[in-house]
Amino acid sequence: MIGHEDPRQTIVELCRRFYAQGWASGTGGGVSIRQGERVFYAPSGVAKELMDPSDIFECRLDGSCVAAPADSSLKLSACAPLFQSVYELRDAGAVIHSHSIHAVMATLICGREFRVSQLEMMKGIRGVGFYDTMIIPVIENTAYEEELVDRLRLAIKAYPSAYAVLVRRHGVYIWGQDWLEAKRHAECYDYLFDAAVRMHNLGMPLVESQGMAAFDAMSKESSASPK
Amino acid sequence: MIGHEDPRQTIVELCRRFYAQGWASGTGGGVSIRQGERVFYAPSGVAKELMDPSDIFECRLDGSCVAAPADSSLKLSACAPLFQSVYELRDAGAVIHSHSIHAVMATLICGREFRVSQLEMMKGIRGVGFYDTMIIPVIENTAYEEELVDRLRLAIKAYPSAYAVLVRRHGVYIWGQDWLEAKRHAECYDYLFDAAVRMHNLGMPLVESQGMAAFDAMSKESSASPK
Amino acid sequence: MIGHEDPRQTIVELCRRFYAQGWASGTGGGVSIRQGERVFYAPSGVAKELMDPSDIFECRLDGSCVAAPADSSLKLSACAPLFQSVYELRDAGAVIHSHSIHAVMATLICGREFRVSQLEMMKGIRGVGFYDTMIIPVIENTAYEEELVDRLRLAIKAYPSAYAVLVRRHGVYIWGQDWLEAKRHAECYDYLFDAAVRMHNLGMPLVESQGMAAFDAMSKESSASPK
Amino acid sequence: MIGHEDPRQTIVELCRRFYAQGWASGTGGGVSIRQGERVFYAPSGVAKELMDPSDIFECRLDGSCVAAPADSSLKLSACAPLFQSVYELRDAGAVIHSHSIHAVMATLICGREFRVSQLEMMKGIRGVGFYDTMIIPVIENTAYEEELVDRLRLAIKAYPSAYAVLVRRHGVYIWGQDWLEAKRHAECYDYLFDAAVRMHNLGMPLVESQGMAAFDAMSKESSASPK
Numbered sequence: 001m002i003g004h005e006d007p008r009q010t011i012v013e014l015c016r017r018f019y020a021q022g023w024a025s026g027t028g029g030g031v032s033i034r035q036g037e038r039v040f041y042a043p044s045g046v047a048k049e050l051m052d053p054s055d056i057f058e059c060r061l062d063g064s065c066v067a068a069p070a071d072s073s074l075k076l077s078a079c080a081p082l083f084q085s086v087y088e089l090r091d092a093g094a095v096i097h098s099h100s101i102h103a104v105m106a107t108l109i110c111g112r113e114f115r116v117s118q119l120e121m122m123k124g125i126r127g128v129g130f131y132d133t134m135i136i137p138v139i140e141n142t143a144y145e146e147e148l149v150d151r152l153r154l155a156i157k158a159y160p161s162a163y164a165v166l167v168r169r170h171g172v173y174i175w176g177q178d179w180l181e182a183k184r185h186a187e188c189y190d191y192l193f194d195a196a197v198r199m200h201n202l203g204m205p206l207v208e209s210q211g212m213a214a215f216d217a218m219s220k221e222s223s224a225s226p227k
Numbered sequence: 228m229i230g231h232e233d234p235r236q237t238i239v240e241l242c243r244r245f246y247a248q249g250w251a252s253g254t255g256g257g258v259s260i261r262q263g264e265r266v267f268y269a270p271s272g273v274a275k276e277l278m279d280p281s282d283i284f285e286c287r288l289d290g291s292c293v294a295a296p297a298d299s300s301l302k303l304s305a306c307a308p309l310f311q312s313v314y315e316l317r318d319a320g321a322v323i324h325s326h327s328i329h330a331v332m333a334t335l336i337c338g339r340e341f342r343v344s345q346l347e348m349m350k351g352i353r354g355v356g357f358y359d360t361m362i363i364p365v366i367e368n369t370a371y372e373e374e375l376v377d378r379l380r381l382a383i384k385a386y387p388s389a390y391a392v393l394v395r396r397h398g399v400y401i402w403g404q405d406w407l408e409a410k411r412h413a414e415c416y417d418y419l420f421d422a423a424v425r426m427h428n429l430g431m432p433l434v435e436s437q438g439m440a441a442f443d444a445m446s447k448e449s450s451a452s453p454k
Numbered sequence: 455m456i457g458h459e460d461p462r463q464t465i466v467e468l469c470r471r472f473y474a475q476g477w478a479s480g481t482g483g484g485v486s487i488r489q490g491e492r493v494f495y496a497p498s499g500v501a502k503e504l505m506d507p508s509d510i511f512e513c514r515l516d517g518s519c520v521a522a523p524a525d526s527s528l529k530l531s532a533c534a535p536l537f538q539s540v541y542e543l544r545d546a547g548a549v550i551h552s553h554s555i556h557a558v559m560a561t562l563i564c565g566r567e568f569r570v571s572q573l574e575m576m577k578g579i580r581g582v583g584f585y586d587t588m589i590i591p592v593i594e595n596t597a598y599e600e601e602l603v604d605r606l607r608l609a610i611k612a613y614p615s616a617y618a619v620l621v622r623r624h625g626v627y628i629w630g631q632d633w634l635e636a637k638r639h640a641e642c643y644d645y646l647f648d649a650a651v652r653m654h655n656l657g658m659p660l661v662e663s664q665g666m667a668a669f670d671a672m673s674k675e676s677s678a679s680p681k
Numbered sequence: 682m683i684g685h686e687d688p689r690q691t692i693v694e695l696c697r698r699f700y701a702q703g704w705a706s707g708t709g710g711g712v713s714i715r716q717g718e719r720v721f722y723a724p725s726g727v728a729k730e731l732m733d734p735s736d737i738f739e740c741r742l743d744g745s746c747v748a749a750p751a752d753s754s755l756k757l758s759a760c761a762p763l764f765q766s767v768y769e770l771r772d773a774g775a776v777i778h779s780h781s782i783h784a785v786m787a788t789l790i791c792g793r794e795f796r797v798s799q800l801e802m803m804k805g806i807r808g809v810g811f812y813d814t815m816i817i818p819v820i821e822n823t824a825y826e827e828e829l830v831d832r833l834r835l836a837i838k839a840y841p842s843a844y845a846v847l848v849r850r851h852g853v854y855i856w857g858q859d860w861l862e863a864k865r866h867a868e869c870y871d872y873l874f875d876a877a878v879r880m881h882n883l884g885m886p887l888v889e890s891q892g893m894a895a896f897d898a899m900s901k902e903s904s905a906s907p908k
Contacts, residue, residue, distance in 0.1 A: 001298070002277040026805040044869035047861060050683040071682070099802060101872065105879055120368060120397035124253040130370050139398060141801060143811045170801035180274060188253035191328065198332055200430075201882075228525070229504040347595060347624035348553060351480040357597050407501060415480035418555065426558055428655075455752070574822060574851035575780060578707040579777040584824050634728060641707035645782065652786055655882075 003180075007033040007040045008053035010179055012220050014096075015042065016076045019049035023098035023190070026103040032083040037061055039087060043074035061087060082152055082173060084167060089156045092175040094182035098190065103172040106193035107138050109200045113151065114138055114166055116196050118208045124188030126181065133207055135159065136189070138166040164189050230407075234251050234260040234267045237278035237406055241323075242269065244299070246276035250325035255267060256398065259310040260321045260406050264288055270301035288314060307373040309379055309400060319402040321340045321409035325417065330399040333420035335367050336427045341365055341393055345435045351415030353408065355390060357381055362386065363416070365393040391416050457634075461487040461494045462507035464633055468550075469496065473503035477552035477644070483625065486537040487548045487633050491515055493541060498527035532599040536606055536627060543610045546629035548636035552644065557626040560647035561592050563654045568592055568620055570650050572662045577638060580635065580641030581615060587661055589613065590643070592620040618643050684861075688714040688721045689734035691860055692693060695777075696723065700730035704779035704871070710852065713764040714775045714860050718742055720768060724755035749844045759826040763833055773856035775863035779871065784853040787874035788819050790881045795819055795847055797877050799889045804849060805869030806844060807862065814888055816840065817870070819847040862884050 004010045014031045016026040030042045042048060057076050058067040063084050063109045064109045065076065077083075083095045083166035090186040108112055114136040137155040142148050148167065155165045163185045174189055196206050231237045241258045245251040257448045258340040267339065268284045271276060278410055284303050290311050292303065304310075312320045341363040348354045364382040369375050382392045390412050391401040402418055403409035423433050458464045458508065468485045472478040486497045492544040495511045496502060511530050512521040517538050532536075537549045556594050559566055576582045591609040600622065609619045617639045618628040628643055630636035650660050687690045695712045699705040711723045713810050722738045723729060723897055738757050739748040746757065746763050758764075764776045795817040801810045818836040823829050829848065836846045845855040855870055857863035877887050 001273060001282060002279060010901060022872075025872055026865050027868075028802065028805060046682060047864065052683060055682060099872070101876060101879070104800070105883075106877060108880065108883065108885060118396050119331070120394070121253060121255065123251070124255060130368060141799070141811060156718070169799050183274065184253050188255075191249075191252055191326075195328060195331060198328070199335065202332075202335065204335060228500060228509060229506060345595070345623050346558070346622070347481060348482065351482060357595060411480050412499065415482075418476075418479055418553075420560060422555060425555070426562065429559075429562065431562060455736060456733060463736060489735070572822070572850050574848070575707060575709065578709060584822060634732055637728065638707050642709075645703075645780070649782060649785060652782070653789065656786075656789065658789060 006053065007035050008056040008058075011040055011042060012051050012053050014179065014183065015048040015051060018096070018098065019047075021100070021190075022029055023037040023096075023100045023186075024048040024097065028099040029097050030077055030079060031094065031096045031179075031182075032077075032167060034061075034087055037083070038066070041077050041080050043069060043081065044077045046074065049083075066100035081146055081149050084157065085149055085153050086173065086175050089153065090175060091177065092182070095173060095175045096182050096186045097171060097173050098186060099171040100190050100193070101198065102190050103166060104169060105197045106148065107166050107168040107170075109197060110138060112138055114193075114196070116206045118151050119195055121188045121191045121195070124184055126176070126185070127161060134192070136162050136164050136166050136172075138168055141170040148154055177191075197222075231279060233280065234262050234406075235283040235285075238267055238269060238283055239278050239280050241406065241410065242275040244303070245325065247275075248327070248417075250277040250327045250413075252326065255326040257299060257306055258321065258323045258406070258409075259303055259304075259307075261288075261314055261319065263265050264358075265293070268304050268307050268310065270296060271304045273301065288305060308373055308376050312376055312380050313383065313402050313443050314402065316380065317402060318404065319409070320405035321412045322400060322402045324400050325399065325413060326398040327417050327420070327422040329394060329417050329424065330393060332424045334393050334395040334397075337365060338431075339365055339430070341420075341423070343419055343433045346422055348415045348418045348422070351411055352390060354402070354413070361419070363389050363391050363393050363399075365395055367395050368397040460507065461489050461633075462512075462572060465494055465496060465510055466505050466507050468633065468637065469502040469505060472550070472552065473501075475554070475644075477550075477554045477640075478502040479553065482552050482553040484528050484531055485548065485550045485636075486531075488515075488541055488546065492520070493538070494588060495531050495534050495537065498531045500528065508578070535600055535603050540610065540627065540629050541601055543607060544629060545631065546636070547632035548643075549629045550636050550640045551627050551654070552640060553625040554644050554647070556644050556647040556651065557620060558623060559651045561620050561622040561624075563651060564591055564592060564660075565649065568647075568650070570646055570660045573647070573649055575642045575645045578638055579617060580630070587647070590616050590618050590620050590626075594622050595624040605635055610673055620664040636638060686811055687734065688716050688860075689737040689739075692721055692723060693732050693734050696729040696732060696862065697858065699777070699779065700728075702781070702871075704777075704781045704850070704867075705729040706780065709780040710778050711758055712775065712777045712860075712863075713758075713761070715742075715768055715773065719747070720765070722758050722764065724750060724762050725754065725758045762827055762830050765853065766834050767831055767837065767856050770834065771809055771856060772858065773863070776854060776856045776865050777867045778852065778854050779867060780852040781871050781874070783871050783874040783878065784847060786852060786878045788847050788849040788851075790878060791819060791887075793819055793878070795874075797873055797887045800873060800875070800876055802869045802872045805865055807857070807866070808842060817843050817845050817847050817853075819849055821848035821849050822851040 011031055023029050027045050027047055033040045039059050043055055055069045057065050059065040079097050086092050086095045115133055117133045122134045128134050137159045139151040139155050151167055164172055166172045174186045177187045235322055238258055250256050254272050254274055260267045266286050270282055282296045283293050306324050313319050313322045344360045349361045355361050364386045366378040366382050379392055391399055393399045401413045403412045443447040479482050481499050481501055487494045493513050497509055507524045511519050513519040533551050536574055540546050540549045551579045569587055571587045576588045580587050591613045593605040593609050606619055618626055628640045630639045692712055704710050707789045708728055714721045724736055736750045738746050740746040760778050762784050766797045767773050796814055803815045811816050815843045818840045820832040820836050833846055838871050845853055847853045857866045
């Protein structure tokens, strides 16, 4: 498999990819990776697709930095305290912050929780099965990113089986045990946000009330018979 | 024409392309190629766009593998029994599994069959003409991919002129006599799924009731006269 | 400016670009370039993004070919007689055939003509101004591409100021005096097809009834005054 | 950070990127950069993604050019007087003109002002906070680009806190203190235009009437409590 040993290089490449997908336009969004006792962060307010590895901050888990970029004008990402909360409260190895328009639109069609069921892509989220109802908490946005910390921490604690917290009218924080899982989670969640909004536009419920037994019975009767 | 002799290299390149098109995000989706008595499969649960040729499994038609990747942590794709069913029941040379959101949305606007007619892209499917009604069976999804095998086999047998089976809320399996035909079929079907949902949103019927004669008469009268 | 002297190379690069834009998926679509008395065509039924320059046919204006690809299995594009009609009836230097879903959807929301007005991108079409009503004829599709020839020729003759003919449920033929103009026309028309369908979905008329004088009067009164 | 000292090279690379995003198709759109007393412009009516640095004009702030491209067939962009107005009236270091379909659609759902509030991406615009109502003036289009100058100047003067002017049925002019800020502004505005049209399609108001206090009260009560 293609990959990188150096978390700085991985962050730079993931940011380019996320920018191309619309998750990190306008200097928004980003990604952080933990390697043992060290956490790597992008700088604040820079074009995420134009970074190179020497722009990345290396910090301790307590937030103090051990290595800053050579360019002293760069400041640590305003998301760092949010990323740090995830590392502290969950055994995460990487955290992705996305401004994907799919995430933002998903927060506009739901209340305090985003819920979907019976979509295959849910199975890309650790511990989620096809017949489960997948729930992601939605917190209200704040004027400044650092003010989000308390709400994010409460939501993380309140939803121990979720790997994401949506922020209304803002985006989403997503994590995994390493960068590959965080990336897989981010791709699956984003797909599900997109699918949910499309289903909403078709007038369809996002959570199927029919259980597994009903579905299976139905499909045994009929699914493969031409007519 | 640009192509590859080595099916491992072809799988790797097709997966990168399919990932970029949104057919294989979140480690989902994939492609398998048959070369004579050998079948080549991607590993399970890995980022499909980050594979290299040494990650590909080489198996016999009966499913037993003759060469596994050097990385012993890699496991054979959970789709392998599904791909194998297509090779057994049809004389296919390649099978593509896509999680395209167009395929999933198409399964949400139809019943046990997906039907369209009078769209030029139908002609990219072997044996289908512009005035035909193109039918693809839709099977219900299951909790585990391997449980889909029976339903998929029934659908393949019941619809001998289809080159695809849609799986509700999941995606689609598509095949062709070689990888180029499977790719062409996949691109045409995906376009048709997309077009069908757009037509549905416009309130248009997916199958034209007007036959060829009516259309031709109409167009003879009028099609090229300005007004 | 970046460009190519060799029309074979230009065709190959344009096809890759058009494939990436969704205009030539599933082996559909294509481009032809005329250079003096010679016309260059892509082969039929091949993946347009995988061609190399040696796959291109070189023909005379009467359709007879002077140089076929080394690969003798390749056949001349089924679109060749359609492209040839454009070269004969208009002084075109290049013709683009696109299966863009925007073009197909545009044919589903209009009758025998596609009409828009007051969109800046119309000005990218030779001879069209912002306050004009831009008209493109729409012909009905046929079961076989070669049967389209008569309808296409009638439409080209009937609409001498159009640089495109839409084919219902199929796509569009677009031309220009050289490949750069054909490409510009194709990009502008495609944008206008997309915009028209979006406007239709918003319930807006595609042709503004208000003339230039009314608009200017309105804007003089008000356009830049904050409120 | 990855960047360029030569504004010609920066213009060429930004144009390629903007073309890929659909902001500069059909030779439309473009970008200009100011460096001290010099302003750099792209040529008129050329494919913006095919330029190389030698195609760029170097002019004085008064509009007179000091260095024209080697290719004497190239003419200065018709947007130059519009770009020049922005340099004169604002202390801008770069101006971007985009034909993005998101910008055009945004002008079709609003009157003389485009207004949104409470979307995180607004914070990418200099001086705009999450609870502000962000306002962009919309001017009516004209038959010829140079006729837009007066309207643009009036709008720029009337809205001193905006970094963009929308042109109805045409596109948008966006600027910043340097090319990085202009690019950030352009990406954020484009996202907001897209989001606004999607919200309009969902039947949602673009400006939230609930103020910050109400939202905060609501979220304190409830945001992180599962139910």
